[in-house]
Amino acid sequence: MEDEISSFFESSPPQKNMEEILENLNEFIKLNSSSQGGRRIVCVTSGGTTVPLEQRCVRYIDNFSSGNRGAASTENFVKAGYAVIFLYRRGTCQPYCRSLPDDPFLECFEFSDKTNIQVHGLWILSVSYSHLEAVKMAVMDQQTAVAEGSLLKLPFSTIYEYLQMLRLIAEALKDVGPCSMFYLAAAVSDFYVPWKSMTEHKIESGSGPLDIRLAQVPKMLSVLRSNWAPKAFCISFKLETDSKILMEKATKALRKYKVHAVVANELSTRKEEVVVVSSSGNVVVRRECDKPESFVEDNLIRLIVDRHSTYIKESHN
Amino acid sequence: MEDEISSFFESSPPQKNMEEILENLNEFIKLNSSSQGGRRIVCVTSGGTTVPLEQRCVRYIDNFSSGNRGAASTENFVKAGYAVIFLYRRGTCQPYCRSLPDDPFLECFEFSDKTNIQVHGLWILSVSYSHLEAVKMAVMDQQTAVAEGSLLKLPFSTIYEYLQMLRLIAEALKDVGPCSMFYLAAAVSDFYVPWKSMTEHKIESGSGPLDIRLAQVPKMLSVLRSNWAPKAFCISFKLETDSKILMEKATKALRKYKVHAVVANELSTRKEEVVVVSSSGNVVVRRECDKPESFVEDNLIRLIVDRHSTYIKESHN
Numbered sequence: 001m002e003d004e005i006s007s008f009f010e011s012s013p014p015q016k017n018m019e020e021i022l023e024n025l026n027e028f029i030k031l032n033s034s035s036q037g038g039r040r041i042v043c044v045t046s047g048g049t050t051v052p053l054e055q056r057c058v059r060y061i062d063n064f065s066s067g068n069r070g071a072a073s074t075e076n077f078v079k080a081g082y083a084v085i086f087l088y089r090r091g092t093c094q095p096y097c098r099s100l101p102d103d104p105f106l107e108c109f110e111f112s113d114k115t116n117i118q119v120h121g122l123w124i125l126s127v128s129y130s131h132l133e134a135v136k137m138a139v140m141d142q143q144t145a146v147a148e149g150s151l152l153k154l155p156f157s158t159i160y161e162y163l164q165m166l167r168l169i170a171e172a173l174k175d176v177g178p179c180s181m182f183y184l185a186a187a188v189s190d191f192y193v194p195w196k197s198m199t200e201h202k203i204e205s206g207s208g209p210l211d212i213r214l215a216q217v218p219k220m221l222s223v224l225r226s227n228w229a230p231k232a233f234c235i236s237f238k239l240e241t242d243s244k245i246l247m248e249k250a251t252k253a254l255r256k257y258k259v260h261a262v263v264a265n266e267l268s269t270r271k272e273e274v275v276v277v278s279s280s281g282n283v284v285v286r287r288e289c290d291k292p293e294s295f296v297e298d299n300l301i302r303l304i305v306d307r308h309s310t311y312i313k314e315s316h317n
Numbered sequence: 318m319e320d321e322i323s324s325f326f327e328s329s330p331p332q333k334n335m336e337e338i339l340e341n342l343n344e345f346i347k348l349n350s351s352s353q354g355g356r357r358i359v360c361v362t363s364g365g366t367t368v369p370l371e372q373r374c375v376r377y378i379d380n381f382s383s384g385n386r387g388a389a390s391t392e393n394f395v396k397a398g399y400a401v402i403f404l405y406r407r408g409t410c411q412p413y414c415r416s417l418p419d420d421p422f423l424e425c426f427e428f429s430d431k432t433n434i435q436v437h438g439l440w441i442l443s444v445s446y447s448h449l450e451a452v453k454m455a456v457m458d459q460q461t462a463v464a465e466g467s468l469l470k471l472p473f474s475t476i477y478e479y480l481q482m483l484r485l486i487a488e489a490l491k492d493v494g495p496c497s498m499f500y501l502a503a504a505v506s507d508f509y510v511p512w513k514s515m516t517e518h519k520i521e522s523g524s525g526p527l528d529i530r531l532a533q534v535p536k537m538l539s540v541l542r543s544n545w546a547p548k549a550f551c552i553s554f555k556l557e558t559d560s561k562i563l564m565e566k567a568t569k570a571l572r573k574y575k576v577h578a579v580v581a582n583e584l585s586t587r588k589e590e591v592v593v594v595s596s597s598g599n600v601v602v603r604r605e606c607d608k609p610e611s612f613v614e615d616n617l618i619r620l621i622v623d624r625h626s627t628y629i630k631e632s633h634n
Contacts, residue, residue: 050379056558056584058504062367062379090419091408097422102407103470105414105421105455106463138422146423153420187375191527201559202584210508210531241373242518267373267519 004218009167011195012160013055021154021165025085025172028152032083033176040179040308042082043169045186046070047089049159053193053212058202060158061214063187067092069237069270069297070185075141076301077183078150085169087162089186090155096142099134108135159189163220170228177231178315181308182224184236185263192217221257231315233308234259241267250277260311263300271296276303321535326484328512329477330372338471338482342402342489345469349400350493357496357625359399360486362503363387364406366476370510370529375519377475378531380504384409386554386587386614387502392458393618394500395467402486404479406503407472413459416451425452476506480537487545495632497549498625499541502580504556509534538574550628551576552621558584567594577628580617588613593620 032039047070048063067088074095077084086095101107108131127135145151154169156162173180191214203210221236236259240246243266250264254277261278273286274296285303288294349356364387365380384405391412394401403412418424425448444452462468471486473479490497508531520527538553553576557563560583567581571594578595590603591613602620605611 053378054558058381058556058558058584059506060379060381061370062377064375064377094420094422100422102472103411105411105417106459106470109456139426142423153423155419189376202557209533212529212531214527214529216526239375240519241371241375267375 002223005220005223008218009164012164013195015161015164018164018168022168022172024152025154025169028083028085028149029172029176031149033179038176038179040082040181040312041085041173041176042077042181042183043085043087043166043173044070044074044077044183045087045162045166046074047092048187049089049162049189050157051159051189051192051214052198054202055195055198055200056202061189061191063189065089065092065187067094068098071095071098072295072297073183073185073301074151076297077305078145080301080305082181082305083149084145084151086151086153087165087169087186088153088155090157094138094142094153095145095151097138100138101131104131104135104138107131159192159217160195162186162188166220166224167228170224170232173232174229178233178312180229180232181304182229182232182234183304184221184234187239189217191215219257221259225258233311235261235263235304237263237265239265239267239270247275247277247282250275254278261304261307274300276300278307319540322537322540325535326481329481330512332478332481335481335485339485339489341469342471342486345400345402345466346489346493348466350496355493355496357399357498357629358402358490358493359394359498359500360402360404360483360490361387361391361394361500362404362479362483363391364409365504366406366479366506367474368476368506368509368531369515371519372512372515372517373519378506378508380506382406382409382504384411385415388412388415389612389614390500390502390618391468393614394622395462397618397622399498399622400466401462401468403468403470404482404486404503405470405472407474411455411459411470412462412468414455417455418448421448421452421455424448476509476534477512479503479505483537483541484545487541487549490549491546494548495550495629497546498621499546499549499551500621501538501551501553506534508532536574538576542575548632550625552578552580554580554582556582556584556587564592564594564599567592571595578621578624591617593617595624 029041032041047067048065051061053059053061070088071093074084074086108128109126154165156165194215225234236253236257238246238250238253240249246264246266250262254262261276264275264277271287273284276283276285283303285296285300287296346358349358364384365382368378370376370378387405388410391401391403425445426443471482473482511532542551553570553574555563555567555570557566563581563583567579571579578593581592581594588604590601593600593602600620602613602617604613
């Protein structure tokens with residue numbers, strides 16, 4: 001397993017800006033672990049990873065994931081006092097922006113002659129009343145979280161970028177120990193084309209069907225738990241479309257990767273309920289159906305934060 | 318070929334809202350073809366199509382395309398007096414939004430206490446001075462284009478949605494004749510998994526490598542030219558990563574699909590230059606390097622609009 005993992009990293013294309021990312025990361029961790037005798041830090045991963053099929057990439061395999069779960073969970077973690085490292089797929093749903101329409105610049109704002117003026121030396125834009133709350137959240141809450149050092153956003157696209165950044169974050173969080181958490185909501189590819197066996201140029205069409213052989217991505221979760229950040233509290237996710245195999249797979253993952261809990265969700269009902277699978281049993285977490293502004297993540301993060309508190313206490317004994 | 322195409326459509330999953338889309342489309346075409354004795358209408362396609370690998374789709378193959386070419390071209394067509402049907406991949410680059418940063422809600426706006434006020438009964442938001450022009454364009458020019466009936470935006474994700482909508486648009490534009498244009502900048506998948514042979518549930522990992530066999534997508538360009546909209550002016554695109562085979566492939570496409578021009582672009586230099594391949598010879602179109610705010614699309618659309626004018630004149634003789 002260790003061999004597979006080191007050969008995956010050795011054969012990965014080099015990532016840009018890794019030094020700059022590490023610098024921002026270390027600064028963020030230092031700020032938060034020294035404030036008030038040590039604030040909890042969670043790394044939330046969000047969105048799907050891509051798998052390039054060509055080195056000069058035109059085509060790639062992707063995992064469907066809007067990033068809604070990760071974005072909603074991030075908001076709840078910030079509210080619970082956590083500092084959040086939000087490792088997200090470029091272009092997916094952002095914290096505090098979930099209720100904006102698809103095309104906010106077409107639907108939320110007005111820039112009419114009447115309002116195209118300066119007030120207190122600032123240029124202003126008017127916001128349609130119906131979108132006021134959503135825009136306020138998108139701008140104000142997001143900027144406040146970043147300014148207060150509660151939110152660090154790091155984007156990725158490929159499986160190579162994702163895994164290299166996850167390793168970087170895990171190693172940087174090692175000293176934070178039990179006060180750190182990994183909340184791995186990203187949809188990580190199970191299969192990939194090893195970089196060295198990949199064709200350089202765009203695959204040519206026009207000569208019949210195309211056969212692709214994909215190798216398995218080595219399971220990084222084991223090595224995250226055993227080597228990268230063994231003292232961190234760790235939550236993984238399992239998504240299936242077939243409810244019959246979901247619980248079995250989630251239970252198997254809990255044992256195999258020795259994580260503290262697995263959040264099991266089925267594609268069609270994932271916005272209504274999830275099951276938190278752990279060694280203390282299974283807990284069904286639901287959205288509060290009678291409240292239209294309620295999300296399953298509100299109750300989920302409450303439960304996860306409680307579990308994390310217990311874990312921290314037990315670690316100090 | 319016709320058989321392949323009808324079986325592709327017959328086996329496609331049914332699309333939602335097609336009636337509503339058709340209604341909006343017909344209204345848009347009616348408005349524009351009756352204004353000033355008939356305005357020219359172009360369908361600009363933009364972004365990549367996805368190919369689902371499972372019916373309850375978690376994984377899919379995607380084509381890399383930011384949608385920048387389509388968005389920039391749309392702005393230029395509107396400026397040249399065209400009505401534009403912008404058929405774009407969800408989440409890709411939008412007209413008038415190209416110079417916004419990746420995370421505009423974090424970087425462009427301020428919603429401080431000082432400005433969280435009402436002016437003339439409107440809620441306002443202040444715009445950072447450095448982003449003022451970009452935000453003004455994103456909001457004002459886009460809303461103006463839509464309000465004046467110069468821009469209709471229609472989103473797609475899968476190859477099925479794209480081809481069904483393209484057919485719908487082509488058939489709706491049939492009566493506009495030579496005054497209509499197809500500017501096919503979208504990166505359309507060459508390969509797909511036929512819906513009926515697709516697995517229903519998420520492909521299971523954990524049992525060795527995965528082999529995928531992809532069938533060729535039937536070439537719709539031929540049938541668009543011969544049946545759907547035979548009188549429309551038609552521009553297709555060819556993207557390659559290997560410059561050695563690019564011109565040969567573009568010339569071959571021109572002959573095979575009987576389009577009026579093929580825009581040949583190489584992945585690494587596509588923002589600097591393209592070659593317009595047509596029966597009257599090849600023309601290299603470049604960005605004006607001495608102007609930082611100049612794009613290759615400015616000169617490209619000027620050329621295409623000229624060619625379209627000639628085509629319309631010749632059609633009336």
